[in-house]
Amino acid sequence: MSESDTWSFASQIDLPNRAMSFGDGLFETMYWDGEKIRLFDFHLDRLRHGMEILELSVSGLQEHSLLQLIQSLNLDSESRLRWTVIRAGKGKYTPESSDVVQVLQISDFHRAPAIKHRAIISERIRLNPSIFSSSKSLNGIPYVLANLERKRNGADEIILLDNHGNVAEAGAANIFWEKGGEIYTPSLESGCIGGVMRRSFLDFLEERRIDFVQDLFPMDDLLKADRLWVSNVTGISMLGQIGSKAFQTDLPDYLLAFYKNSL
Known part of the structure:
Protein backbone atom coordinates (compact mmCIF):
# COMPACT_ATOMS: atom_id res chain seq x y z
CA MET A 1 0.00 0.00 0.00
CA SER A 2 1.38 3.43 -0.92
CA GLU A 3 1.23 6.41 1.42
CA SER A 4 -1.48 8.01 -0.73
CA ASP A 5 -3.70 5.01 -0.02
CA THR A 6 -4.04 6.19 3.58
CA TRP A 7 -6.38 8.92 2.31
CA SER A 8 -9.93 8.00 1.33
CA PHE A 9 -12.83 9.88 -0.17
CA ALA A 10 -15.74 10.38 2.20
CA SER A 11 -18.76 12.67 2.26
CA GLN A 12 -18.70 12.85 6.06
CA ILE A 13 -16.60 12.05 9.08
CA ASP A 14 -17.64 10.22 12.20
CA LEU A 15 -19.92 12.06 14.62
CA PRO A 16 -19.51 13.04 17.31
CA ASN A 17 -15.85 13.98 17.06
CA ARG A 18 -13.58 16.23 19.08
CA ALA A 19 -13.64 18.97 16.47
CA MET A 20 -17.41 19.29 16.86
CA SER A 21 -17.44 18.83 20.62
CA PHE A 22 -14.44 20.92 21.68
CA GLY A 23 -12.81 22.51 18.63
CA ASP A 24 -9.90 20.20 19.41
CA GLY A 25 -7.80 20.64 16.33
CA LEU A 26 -6.08 22.95 13.89
CA PHE A 27 -6.21 23.84 10.22
CA GLU A 28 -4.15 25.37 7.45
CA THR A 29 -5.61 27.19 4.46
CA MET A 30 -3.16 26.81 1.59
CA TYR A 31 -2.70 27.98 -1.99
CA TRP A 32 -2.07 25.42 -4.75
CA ASP A 33 -0.65 27.31 -7.75
CA GLY A 34 -1.17 24.47 -10.21
CA GLU A 35 2.19 22.86 -9.48
CA LYS A 36 2.86 23.11 -5.75
CA ILE A 37 1.60 24.44 -2.43
CA ARG A 38 3.08 27.89 -1.98
CA LEU A 39 4.91 28.39 1.34
CA PHE A 40 4.17 24.78 2.33
CA ASP A 41 7.13 24.65 4.73
CA PHE A 42 5.75 27.65 6.61
CA HIS A 43 2.31 26.04 6.82
CA LEU A 44 3.90 22.86 8.10
CA ASP A 45 5.94 24.72 10.73
CA ARG A 46 2.87 26.54 12.06
CA LEU A 47 0.80 23.38 12.10
CA ARG A 48 3.48 21.40 13.94
CA HIS A 49 3.90 24.19 16.47
CA GLY A 50 0.17 24.19 17.19
CA MET A 51 0.11 20.40 17.46
CA GLU A 52 2.92 20.47 20.01
CA ILE A 53 0.93 22.95 22.10
CA LEU A 54 -2.17 20.72 21.91
CA GLU A 55 0.00 17.66 22.62
CA LEU A 56 -1.03 16.01 19.39
CA SER A 57 1.19 13.41 17.77
CA VAL A 58 3.27 15.31 15.22
CA SER A 59 4.50 11.97 13.91
CA GLY A 60 0.91 11.33 12.80
CA LEU A 61 1.08 14.04 10.16
CA GLN A 62 0.98 12.69 6.63
CA GLU A 63 2.45 15.63 4.74
CA HIS A 64 4.17 13.41 2.17
CA SER A 65 1.03 11.43 1.44
CA LEU A 66 -0.92 14.72 1.34
CA LEU A 67 1.36 15.97 -1.42
CA GLN A 68 1.12 12.64 -3.23
CA LEU A 69 -2.66 12.78 -3.03
CA ILE A 70 -2.81 16.28 -4.47
CA GLN A 71 -0.45 15.31 -7.28
CA SER A 72 -2.63 12.29 -8.08
CA LEU A 73 -5.69 14.55 -8.44
CA ASN A 74 -4.03 16.43 -11.33
CA LEU A 75 -5.01 19.85 -10.06
CA ASP A 76 -3.63 21.90 -12.93
CA SER A 77 -5.31 25.17 -11.90
CA GLU A 78 -5.19 27.36 -8.80
CA SER A 79 -7.00 25.81 -5.85
CA ARG A 80 -7.71 26.58 -2.22
CA LEU A 81 -6.74 23.72 0.10
CA ARG A 82 -7.87 23.38 3.69
CA TRP A 83 -5.90 20.83 5.69
CA THR A 84 -7.64 20.10 8.99
CA VAL A 85 -6.06 18.05 11.77
CA ILE A 86 -8.43 16.79 14.47
CA ARG A 87 -7.63 14.88 17.63
CA ALA A 88 -8.82 11.29 17.29
CA GLY A 89 -10.79 9.44 19.95
CA LYS A 90 -13.44 10.60 22.35
CA GLY A 91 -13.29 11.66 25.96
CA LYS A 92 -14.54 14.86 27.49
CA TYR A 93 -12.27 17.82 28.20
CA THR A 94 -9.51 15.35 29.04
CA PRO A 95 -8.49 13.67 25.76
CA GLU A 96 -8.03 9.93 25.50
CA SER A 97 -5.57 10.07 22.60
CA SER A 98 -2.91 12.18 20.94
CA ASP A 99 -3.55 10.53 17.56
CA VAL A 100 -4.98 12.62 14.74
CA VAL A 101 -7.53 12.44 11.94
CA GLN A 102 -6.76 14.52 8.85
CA VAL A 103 -9.19 16.05 6.38
CA LEU A 104 -8.40 17.73 3.06
CA GLN A 105 -10.93 20.02 1.40
CA ILE A 106 -10.36 21.45 -2.09
CA SER A 107 -12.20 24.45 -3.53
CA ASP A 108 -11.77 27.23 -6.08
CA PHE A 109 -9.11 29.82 -5.31
CA HIS A 110 -10.18 33.46 -5.28
CA ARG A 111 -7.45 36.06 -5.15
CA ALA A 112 -7.77 38.94 -2.70
CA PRO A 113 -9.01 42.22 -4.21
CA ALA A 114 -6.30 44.79 -4.91
Missing part, protein backbone atom coordinates in the same frame (compact mmCIF):
# COMPACT_ATOMS: atom_id res chain seq x y z
CA ILE A 115 -8.12 47.39 -2.80
CA LYS A 116 -10.60 47.07 0.04
CA HIS A 117 -12.17 50.49 -0.04
CA ARG A 118 -13.79 50.78 3.38
CA ALA A 119 -12.65 49.31 6.68
CA ILE A 120 -14.12 49.62 10.16
CA ILE A 121 -12.86 48.98 13.67
CA SER A 122 -14.66 46.19 15.51
CA GLU A 123 -16.69 47.43 18.45
CA ARG A 124 -17.62 43.93 19.63
CA ILE A 125 -14.55 41.72 19.41
CA ARG A 126 -11.25 41.94 21.26
CA LEU A 127 -8.47 39.40 20.86
CA ASN A 128 -6.55 37.96 23.79
CA PRO A 129 -3.02 36.63 23.35
CA SER A 130 -2.56 33.07 24.56
CA ILE A 131 -0.25 30.13 24.15
CA PHE A 132 -2.16 29.08 21.01
CA SER A 133 -3.41 32.42 19.59
CA SER A 134 -0.77 32.49 16.83
CA SER A 135 -1.96 29.09 15.52
CA LYS A 136 -5.08 28.49 13.45
CA SER A 137 -7.26 26.57 15.86
CA LEU A 138 -10.75 25.30 15.12
CA ASN A 139 -12.20 27.92 17.49
CA GLY A 140 -12.89 30.68 15.00
CA ILE A 141 -15.85 32.31 16.79
CA PRO A 142 -14.11 35.71 17.25
CA TYR A 143 -13.56 35.91 13.48
CA VAL A 144 -17.09 34.73 12.70
CA LEU A 145 -18.57 37.45 14.92
CA ALA A 146 -16.18 40.08 13.59
CA ASN A 147 -17.08 39.34 9.98
CA LEU A 148 -20.79 39.37 10.78
CA GLU A 149 -20.18 42.85 12.18
CA ARG A 150 -18.29 43.82 9.02
CA LYS A 151 -21.07 42.51 6.80
CA ARG A 152 -23.78 44.21 8.85
CA ASN A 153 -21.98 47.54 8.43
CA GLY A 154 -21.40 47.10 4.71
CA ALA A 155 -17.62 47.29 5.08
CA ASP A 156 -14.95 45.57 3.00
CA GLU A 157 -12.67 44.86 5.98
CA ILE A 158 -12.74 44.92 9.77
CA ILE A 159 -9.84 45.60 12.10
CA LEU A 160 -9.57 43.82 15.44
CA LEU A 161 -7.92 45.19 18.56
CA ASP A 162 -6.54 43.31 21.56
CA ASN A 163 -8.02 43.64 25.03
CA HIS A 164 -5.83 46.70 25.72
CA GLY A 165 -6.94 48.53 22.59
CA ASN A 166 -3.85 47.75 20.53
CA VAL A 167 -4.10 46.88 16.83
CA ALA A 168 -4.05 43.10 16.34
CA GLU A 169 -5.15 42.03 12.84
CA ALA A 170 -7.95 42.13 10.28
CA GLY A 171 -10.98 39.88 9.98
CA ALA A 172 -9.08 37.10 8.21
CA ALA A 173 -5.65 38.58 7.56
CA ASN A 174 -2.61 40.16 9.13
CA ILE A 175 -2.25 43.93 8.97
CA PHE A 176 0.65 46.22 8.04
CA TRP A 177 1.13 49.93 7.53
CA GLU A 178 3.72 52.41 6.37
CA LYS A 179 4.38 55.81 7.96
CA GLY A 180 7.17 58.09 6.78
CA GLY A 181 8.85 55.21 4.96
CA GLU A 182 8.84 52.93 8.05
CA ILE A 183 6.90 49.64 8.01
CA TYR A 184 4.91 48.47 11.03
CA THR A 185 2.98 45.36 12.01
CA PRO A 186 1.54 44.11 15.32
CA SER A 187 3.62 41.56 17.19
CA LEU A 188 2.21 38.14 18.04
CA GLU A 189 1.71 39.45 21.60
CA SER A 190 -1.36 41.25 20.25
CA GLY A 191 -3.09 37.89 19.81
CA CYS A 192 -2.88 37.91 16.02
CA ILE A 193 -2.41 34.81 13.90
CA GLY A 194 1.18 34.03 12.89
CA GLY A 195 0.31 34.17 9.19
CA VAL A 196 2.47 32.47 6.60
CA MET A 197 2.30 35.50 4.31
CA ARG A 198 3.24 37.67 7.30
CA ARG A 199 6.27 35.47 7.93
CA SER A 200 7.21 35.45 4.25
CA PHE A 201 6.94 39.24 4.00
CA LEU A 202 9.03 39.87 7.11
CA ASP A 203 11.67 37.44 5.81
CA PHE A 204 11.61 39.35 2.51
CA LEU A 205 12.21 42.65 4.31
CA GLU A 206 15.05 41.20 6.37
CA GLU A 207 16.76 39.75 3.31
CA ARG A 208 16.69 43.17 1.64
CA ARG A 209 17.66 44.96 4.84
CA ILE A 210 14.48 47.01 4.86
CA ASP A 211 13.65 48.16 8.39
CA PHE A 212 10.36 47.25 10.01
CA VAL A 213 8.92 47.37 13.52
CA GLN A 214 6.92 44.67 15.32
CA ASP A 215 5.32 45.87 18.53
CA LEU A 216 2.08 46.72 20.27
CA PHE A 217 0.51 49.81 18.71
CA PRO A 218 -2.54 51.82 19.79
CA MET A 219 -5.20 52.53 17.18
CA ASP A 220 -4.06 56.14 16.89
CA ASP A 221 -0.75 54.94 15.40
CA LEU A 222 -2.60 53.08 12.66
CA LEU A 223 -4.70 56.11 11.78
CA LYS A 224 -1.53 58.15 11.22
CA ALA A 225 -0.33 55.77 8.51
CA ASP A 226 0.32 56.79 4.92
CA ARG A 227 -0.47 53.34 3.53
CA LEU A 228 -2.28 50.40 5.07
CA TRP A 229 -2.71 46.84 3.81
CA VAL A 230 -3.76 43.34 4.86
CA SER A 231 -2.44 40.01 3.66
CA ASN A 232 -3.19 36.32 3.87
CA VAL A 233 -2.78 33.28 1.63
CA THR A 234 -5.07 34.86 -1.00
CA GLY A 235 -2.82 37.89 -1.47
CA ILE A 236 -2.47 41.55 -0.51
CA SER A 237 -5.22 44.16 -0.30
CA MET A 238 -4.59 47.86 0.23
CA LEU A 239 -7.11 49.56 2.52
CA GLY A 240 -8.60 52.79 1.23
CA GLN A 241 -10.32 54.33 4.21
CA ILE A 242 -11.14 54.00 7.90
CA GLY A 243 -13.84 56.44 8.96
CA SER A 244 -12.83 59.84 7.52
CA LYS A 245 -9.16 58.86 7.21
CA ALA A 246 -8.07 58.01 3.65
CA PHE A 247 -4.87 56.12 2.80
CA GLN A 248 -2.71 55.87 -0.29
CA THR A 249 -3.56 52.71 -2.22
CA ASP A 250 -0.64 52.51 -4.64
CA LEU A 251 1.81 49.66 -4.12
CA PRO A 252 5.28 50.84 -3.04
CA ASP A 253 8.20 49.25 -4.89
CA TYR A 254 9.09 46.82 -2.07
CA LEU A 255 5.51 45.58 -1.79
CA LEU A 256 5.18 45.20 -5.54
CA ALA A 257 8.41 43.17 -5.63
CA PHE A 258 7.21 40.95 -2.80
CA TYR A 259 3.82 40.48 -4.42
CA LYS A 260 5.33 39.37 -7.71
CA ASN A 261 7.58 36.88 -5.90
CA SER A 262 4.81 35.48 -3.71
CA LEU A 263 1.80 34.93 -5.96
